[in-house]
Amino acid sequence: MTVVHGVGQQFSGPGLLRSPVADALRDGVEIAGGPVPGTRDIGVAFYGDLFRRQPDRDKGxxxxxxxxxxxxxxxxxxxxxxxxxxxxxxxxxxxxxxxxxxxxxxxxxxxxxxxxxxxxxxxxxxxxxxxxxxxxxxxxxxTDDDMRRQVLGRVSEGIGADTRVVVGHSLGSVIAYEALCAGAGPSVRTFVTLGSPLGIPLVFDRLTPAPRDGVGAWPHGVQRWTNICDPYDVVALREKLSGVFRSREEDVRDVSLDDDSSSAVKDRKVDNGWRAHDLGRYLTASVTGRAIGEGLAS
Known part of the structure; x- marks a missing residue:
């Protein structure tokens, strides 16, 4: 499985980030009573260094x-x-x-x-x-096509051919979504988004592929999509993504926004305390662990 981190990691690195992410994820799955993945089975698609300023090159x-x-x-x-x-x-x-x-x-x-x-x-x-x-x-x-291409390339490489579960946090949920829509991770069946801004018009209207008639495309191959947010997490301005993103199966069945079928986004809430947007707190929540565990067990 692969975790795609969010913003603010320009001074980190793949190894430095992987250890706490893997520990938190394993704890969350264990708390939820699911099959705890091995540390080596958890990867982090790292792109943070691409946002680090290069004084010899950058003027801004x-x-x-x-x-x-x-x-x-x-x-x-x-x-x-x-x-x-x-x-x-x-x-x-x-x-x-x-x-x-x-x-x-x-x-x-x-x-x-x-x-x-x-x-x-x-x-x-x-x-x-x-x-x-x-x-x-x-x-x-x-807004920067070159930056987008570099970041998507890095994340797509980090989602292996045998990856079954992808977790995206914050901006990482947007990047992971676009990478999956572009065909990365052909074996991915479970997508988990944490503190996601995907439903914000400023973001939603700029997605690739572009939404059609107010509905975003469904990521290729994904069978389960769980969206989790803390009500105090302002990044997830639109808490519910159900109905905003629909699979072809939903279009055929004309499901309601509250449908909890495997082809609909399942929206869940969590309490992260005073660090509402924190990745570690999202990962240790039982609701996150349950969603990841179900994906690993399928």
Whole structure:
């Protein structure tokens, strides 16, 4: 099986990331009472270094400040996250108020959003510059064709021909989805998404293959798709992906959004405490372990 990590791993490495990910995943499956995979059976498709700034080559990159944002993608996503955080965590996050409706491209709105987000359960221990880099990585993947090609190539290589289960966290769920749709991992039958932004219009409308009539394509070969989110995880603005992504079988049967069949996305909630978006906490949750265990046992 293969885990595709999310944003913010530019200073990590495949070996450094693999150990804690494998441990957390094994714990989650064990807690759920499933068949615990061996450590060697768990791979991490690593791409984080592609976002690491190269001073001798790059003129921008991670040195950009929120004040330099031109207002488009980062501003929209930051304000969406801010609004969501204020809705679900009102004791810690003040609502954006009039700023959410501001028409001008005001860089200060990005900084204000990041400042507010840094106080939320989503962003515990994350500083404003770190949050801005997270926004930038999402933007770079979705808008920079060369970056997208490199990242997809790396992740596709990390999904082996005999891989049966793929787990994607955060931006990694988007990358894993596109890789599977492109034919990576022909043996993959189970897809698990954690804290996924796949349902956010800013992301959904930029997916490859492009959605048709408001419905996203179903990944090739996938028979089970479980989407898991913490209600305080603002990255997963749209908590439910059922109905947003449909298989051909669903189209034929015209299933309802609440259908729990194997061909429909199963949406599940989890409580990650004060680190709502944390990959390790998602992996140790019994609901995640159950979804992975079912995939390994099938």
């Amino acid at each position: 990159g991670e040195t950009r400040d929120p004040d330099e944002a031109d207002g488009d993608f980062e501003r929209q996503l930051a304000l969406l996250w801010w609004s969501r955080a204020a809705d679900v965590d009102p004791h810690n996050v003040q609502p954006p108020g009039d700023l959410a409706g501001a028409k001008a491209r005001t860089p200060r709105t990005v900084k204000a959003a990041l400042r507010s987000l840094s106080m939320s359960r989503f962003a515990t221990r994350l500083t404003e510059p770190v949050l801005f880099r997270l926004l930038s990585q999402v933007r770079d993947y979705l």
